[in-house]
Structure formats: C-alpha cells, structure tokens
Amino acid sequence: MEYELSVGLEVHAELNTKTKIFCGCENRFGAPPNTLVCPVCMGLPGALPVLSEAVLAQAVRMGHALHCDINRVCRLDRKQYFYPDLPKAYQISQNEIPLCSEGFLELSGDREPVRIRIERIHIEEDAGKLVHAPDGRTLVDYNRCGVPLIEIVTAPDLHAPEQVGWFLEEIRLILRCLGVSDCRMEEGSMRCDVNVSLRPVGAAALGDRCELKNIATISGAVRAAAYEAARQREILQNGGVIERETRRWDDVQNKSLPMRSKEETADYRFFPEPDLGTVVLPEEQVRTLLETLPELPADRRRRLCTQYGVSGYAAAQLTADPARAGYFEQGMAAGLCSGKELANWILGDLLAMRGLEPGEPFIEPERLAALAALTEQGKLSRTAGKTLLAALPSSGLSPGELARKMGLLQENDSAALASIAEKVLRDYPVPVADYRAGKTKALGFLVGKCMAASGGRGNPAVLRRILTEMLDG
Amino acid sequence: MELYAQTAETLGRMLRRRECSAMEIAASVFSRIRACEPDLHAYITVTEAAALEQAAKVDEKLAAGGKLPPLAGIPVGIKDNLCTKGVRTTCASRMLAAFVPPYDAAVCEKLAEAGAVFTGKTNLDEFAMGSSSRSSIYGPTKNPLDFARVPGGSSGGSAAAVASGEAVFALGSDTGGSVRQPAAYCGVVGLKPTYGSVSRYGLIAFASSLDQVGMLARSVRDTALLFEAVAGRDVRDATSVEMAAPVLTAGLGQPVEGLRIGIPSAYFEGSIAPDVAERVMEAAHTLEKAGARLVPVTLSSAHDALAVYYVLSSAEASSNLARYDGVRYGYRAADCENLQSLYERSRSEGFGDEVKRRILLGTFVLSAGSREAYYLRAQRAGQRIAREFNEAFALCDCILTPTTPETAFGMGEKLESPLDLYVSDCYTVAANLAGLPALSVPCGFGANRMPAGMQLVGPRFSERALLGAAAWYETLCGPFPMPALGEWRDRHGV
Amino acid sequence: MKLDIRHIAKLARLEISEQEEQQLARDIDAILQMAGRLPENAGAQTGLEADRPAPLRRDICTPSASREALLANAPELRDGYLVVPKTV
Structure with a gap:
C-alpha cells in the first residue's frame, strides 16, 4: 500500500517592532531577566492591554505578501490555560476572526511549482521564558511576554519533507525582505510546529495527524517531517492505527517522542477579549500597505533572470539576502560586465571563498564590476583576478590600473605568445612527440610551460589554440 | 455642623474663604473615623499620616495665594480594589492581603492631581463579588443606620464611610450594582457612570465589560464633582472614551424643562417590597407635580437580566482571576512540591467561597460543550436587553426604577443560598449589561426606617441629564438626611 | 452539558473537598437553571462593533516601574528571575 504525505505548518514569527504588542515595553532580545517588563506584560492586578498599530500594519503587510484576504474588522480573543510563562493565565490571540485568511505561497523556480494555501495569519502575544535550574526549581523571565507574534497556518499542502524546507526558507526570506521579522531561529524569533499525516494514495480524506513541537531550525523541521512520515508509514503498513497526538521533536536523537504530560485536548475556553474591543482597519490604510510593499523575493528572482540574464540558481542565491541583490544591481548599474560574470564573482569569490557578505564593506560593487569586466574580456585570468581582488581594497587604483601595475594583465597578443610557444616546443621535444603520438594530455603540460614562461600572464585559451595550430600544422 | 458632615462643595467654599483649613477638615474626618470604626468597620486601611501631609500641602498652597485645584483638601475614601501605589490593596481577600501595588490607578492619579486627601481603603466583598460586604476576610462592614443590618455591597465600606461622615465622598466600583445598591441601603447618592467614561486602569478587574469605577456622596452636586474629577479618556484603557461635556454646572439643581421619565412596570412587579415601591412612586409623583412627565415604557427582558449577568460576569471573572496563582504576587501556599499543587493550593487557600463559586460557574459556562448553551446565549440576551433600553429612550429622557427590591436586610439574612443574595441586584444589573449610566438617589425611608433608593438610568453619556433630574429632585425635597450614628443604640436601648 | 464539578475545578486550578463538591454543585446548578431559561434565539450576534473601533498605541517605548518595584x-x-517549583 502506497501512502501520500500531507504536512501542514504553524509558523510563529516575532515581529521586530520597537515595543511589545500591548504595552510600551521595549521589544528586545537578550536583556537581563525581568528588565523589559511593566504591569501590563507582567499581568499585575488592574493592568490593561492596548493594541499596537505597528503590529497590525506588519501583520497586514505579511498578509498581502501571501495574497491573503485582510479582515478589516476583527477582534482579539483570550486563550486560557495555566503555565508559569503566561502571567495572565490567558494569551491574547485571535480565534474566530483572524486578521488575514485564505492566501497562498507559490514555491517555484528550478523546482516543480507547488502552491501552498495559507489558511490564516493572526496576531498574538508571546509568553515568557522558562529556565530549568539544576536544583529542580524553574526560573521565569517575563521579558519575552507580550512580544508580538504572527502565526501563519498553512493547509496540509506540503507533500514532501524538502518542501517543508523550501517553504520555511521562503517565508523567512519574505519576512526579512518586508522587514517584519529578523527570523533568527536560534534566538527563537521564528518557530515552527509541523503537522504530519499519511493517507493511502488516491484517498479523499486526510489521515489522522500528529503535531510535532520543539523544532528549532529549518533543517530540524525537514528531518522531523521525514522522521514522522517514516514512523507513521511503518505503523500503517503493519496494520496499525495512528494515534492523534502532540509529539516532541528531539533534535539530538533525531526522533519524535510522545509528550510527557498526556493531557486530553486542552479546553482553551476562548472568548472575545473585552479590554480590546473591535479592531477596525481603514480601507485606505490597507490599500496603502499593499501598494508600498517592497519587491517580493519571487518577483525579484524572476526579474534578475530576465533583466540580467543570470541563471535561476544564481538569482535564488542573490535574492537570499536583500543586501546581496542590492549589491549586484548596483554593480550592474555601472554597465561594465554581464550579469553572469558579476554573479560568479559575488557568489563564487566573495561569498564562497572569503565568506563575506557583499554588505560587509570589502569592495565597492562598481570596482568588482570593473574587475569582472576584465576577466570577461579575457584581459585577466581567473587566478590573476583572485589575486587582484585581494589587493584592491587597500588600493585607491581602479582594477585595470592596479592589474597593470601588478603585472597581472593577461598577455593576449598572439605574436608575443607565438614566440613563447615556439621556444617551449623547441625546449620540450618529448611532450611534443607524445602529443603527436596521440597523448592529448601532453598539451596541458605544454600550456603550463608557456604560462610559466610568460610569468603567468599568458592567456591559456589563446596559448592552447596557438600550440594546437603549431603542433597539428 | 461638624466639618466631616459638610458637603465637598461647602467645604471647598469654606476653604477658599479661609473659614477653615484643610488640616481642620482632615482632623475632623479622622476623629470621626476613630469614633465610628469600632462599630462600623468601613475601612481596611486608614492612611492618616499621609492624608495629613496632603492636607498640609493644600494649606501651604492656600497661604501662598495659589489657585486650588477642584477637590483640594477634600477627604475621599477609596475602595480597596483600586490600586494605590505604596499602600496595600487587598480586595478584601487573603489572596492579596500583602499586595502593595507599584503603581496608582488612573482615578487615584486624577484625584491626587485634583488635590484630594486620601482617607484610606474601604472595605468590600472579596474581589467585589457580593451584595453585603460580608465576604471580606477582614469582617463585615455595618450599616450606619442600623448595626444589625448590612450596608450592601460590594462597595459597602465606601457607602458606610460616606453615610457616617468617615469620608466626605468615596470611590467604589460597580459591576452589577455594587455602588448603587449600597448607596440605596445607606441613604447616600451612588453613580455608576457610562461604561468607558472613567478609566479602569488600576481597577482590579472582576468583569471587564461590566466594571466601572463609581462615585458615592451625600449630595447630587458632590457626586457630579467627584465624577468630573476622575472621568475622561486614558490612553492606558482602550475601552475609555473622552468625556462629552462637564456635568457640574451652576444650573445643576434647577428644574429640568420637559423632563420625560420612563416608568417600566416590569420593575414594580414581582418580589418588590411594597414600602419601597411606594417611596419610589412618591418620588416620581414629586417630580411630576413639579413639571416632569411620566411615560410608561416596556422593558420586557428585564427578568432575564439577572441570569445574563451571572453567566457573563462569572465567565469574565473566572478569566480575570486566573492570574492569581502565587507566582508573581499574592498568596502562595507553603511547601508546594510541584507546580500543580502550587496553583491549586494557593488559589484554594487564597480565595473565599463566593469567589470560588463564581470562578467555577464562569469556567463551566465557557467550557467546551457549554459555551453555546450558556455563554453565547447569555451574550445575545444581554444585547437584546441593551436594544430594549435604547428603544425605550426614544420615548423618555431617563428611566426611573427602584434601586433594590427591599431596604437593607439583616446581617444574618440571605446566607442560605447564593441566589437569595443575587436577587437584590435584579434592578441594577441591566445598566451594567447595557453600559448605561445609572444613579441611585435616596427617596425616603421604608417601613423599618431604613433608607429606600430610586434609580435613574439614562442613555450612554447622559450623566448630565441624570444628575440634572436627581439634583432637581434634591432641591424639591431638601438635602438628603445624614444618619445619626448610634441610632441603632438608641433604638435598641443600648 | 452536565456539570462535572471535579473537571471544572481542575480546569480552574481549584481544589475542592468532597463536602464542598456537593454544595457547590447544588449552588451552581441553581444558577444554571435560571440561565437555562434564557431565550434560545434572541437575535443574531457578531459581537463586532465596527462603529466603535478600539484605539491603538503608537510604537514608542514608554518608561515603566523598575524591576525592583x-x-x-x-x-x-x-x-532577577521568579521561581516556581518544577513544572512537571
């Protein structure tokens, strides 16, 4: 029996507003415990919440980016349960009428396109943090209480573990691109719960699902989905039944475990938050937020390909960080080289070799573009280019001038190269004979000797052509 | 007349004319407190030292020729569910017996700005849940007119303090009648303003959509003075709105041209005591003879109001009181092995019976399976009650009803079943459900020589009209009598 | 739905003794009876008041009382942390 995987995600992202959602406390990570608190977020008697307009705006922008309907008139609800990180013993969230509903995110590019439906996005407040002390007591820090969250809930439209990774990467990219959240999973500003179910291929109804919590990284989410799919598959194939439950993902052991406290489905006793009334967003404001959205990653990737001729892969890499794409476009504005060449230098050298983000002040984009022009035109070999790149930051000269000064410019002149080639052919008769005998690899040796004779400046492609002509001719 | 027995308006005039000093006013009130408290027990905390400092500052300002703020030097009592920075705020509960708020309620800030002198924190039913002030862990407050009777609740301490002169006026809170009912039982004026007209920031919440800070005073004009000092929008309370216009005008007390008073027959049937019904109708006829018009109105859903109130207020209370868990403040049970035990024992030991009963009721009506049948149904019925009032106001400017079905009952009465006690709220709860302003005004005495109160209810933000009608009535009948303390002793030959 | 006092007490984190249980159930049932007589269909309800929008806050830090306070x-x-027994 073949089974089809369905995965739905609940992604929580902390918004990077200056203040918390219901009070004027600073929204900041890493402060000493209980120093960013006030009567409201600590749930002191008599304190009252007041909703932040910035939180609404950021949530609406994310809703627009995911093509959602914006519910201009909505409200907040109390979700009630007892836990030490929840000072009021209720979380102010949205239950019946979320701020955004019925959107989608398309995952495409090099991969098979798939559309993931977004069921809802709602706003809510975060809870505090618990630290378990060695002596068995639990320590509570309320700094994080009241930090604004958006919760993005998808339909179970993800059908493979890798899709989980793509989706989360794209969500993270969009959130960063919009400036809504910095999405640092290691700081907890983006969290994800994964809902997994299997059903026989072709069956209409979804199977029983399990929810996996305690996932701290995107790769963890992918592995959790894969593990859970395998676990459920094995049970079903052995004729068993999936128990609907919430499980805890253990990243170290790489498995999901039943959660320790097996409670019946929690009764959250939702009811409308009486202290906050009705939220009404003016039509005009919603429209303005849509019109002022920055270019979304999917659109940027497409545009980089069509406008600059870079490959889909390169476009994705460049778009992965707004700073990279901006750097690239600034370099291209100089009009000196092709998109492909500049992209190679950014992705290959700056990033891959030096581990530098273009945002970090290493070299101005226009100068890199000038260097790329030199290599593209064959005036500089790739190796020489790397040397030049290292030297450029501390020099005031243009790449062309510095290359000339350092003697890095490639020798392209056929006549000069021809005379070098002639000499090498005379000096190394054995490889010449080998080549003529059919060992084409000997050519490489000869090219190398010519390169050495030219002080590394010979254009290897031209040398190869000249040697081949001389040897064959 | 002793200073403590004067109205705030009179005292204000006397101060500015240098006929007395703020210190003398304060001294008079605190001496009255010392004399009455052993019997009355209206206060949980008396703040004499701080009050005398505040009074001294007022006298300094007066001496320096400065302009005095509106409530300068007037001693005011504060119900002990309003946060006062640095002064314990207990809600008459073991749960908060040691709680000292790090901040002031908005209304306390405003009173301080207005120059008032704080006498102390008055007694109440635990967490403002009750109609007799007997559920306070500090013991009951007595009715100043008859120590064998209750002062009403939950703002019994404030009402008794005002009636006896232990404060010139006082703040209370009203969720289902907790300011109006004790005002009626003690023979003073009690106002529950329009929902949203006074900030709830710092009022320890019972039922968020029904709670309002209320005013208790011995005259209608004093009530208006106190209301104006604390009303207005507060950015810290998202349900608070800006005040429309001042209510204390020179004309307050003059006849109200063309006043139409709605009389709902449903409020004069059923369990109402005949003597109370008579007093209230007499008051209506007094106004009618003076030129007002009585108009019959229909409020047929009145009989649903009590059930709606207890479902909705308990639901919200169960949520608002969930934060009392022994973690950040409040009572924590000793030697708790684990978290569950910490929660259960702290809450069970910290809360009294009535509070627990309401939390359980509220939790139930919100729980899965019950929400539709109880909570949502009550919500809808509450909205219908509000609609009915709005329709009635097309025919009249205000609606007149008895405040309570009977006068103050005995200390030992209505202890059998909670429902017996709940019934005393039957005329007051609708105004909270509809968010409307409502005022209780003394209108004579019942058969047992205990005060009777009439209630005036108006459309939202009609405080000016309500106070106008009440002040007109007060002009016609003369100032409301202040009870003589010890009358009980006289009456019973002690 | 029938009133299960034990379950409700658990939800509300309240401990009630066996004696209390009976009396409480009786008291609460009496009120529920009263509530059960409310009209079934008192009209539609969204609970939303679009004509009275709640005021919002600007994204500006406001000072608060000190941690000590x-x-x-x-x-x-x-x-600087609050302490509770283990959360099991």
Missing part, C-alpha cells in the same frame, strides 16, 4: 511582591526570586 515590579518584583517587590514576588514570593520567591533568584538573580
């Missing part, structure tokens, strides 16, 4: 009522503290 806010934690002054805490039963147990350690290095």
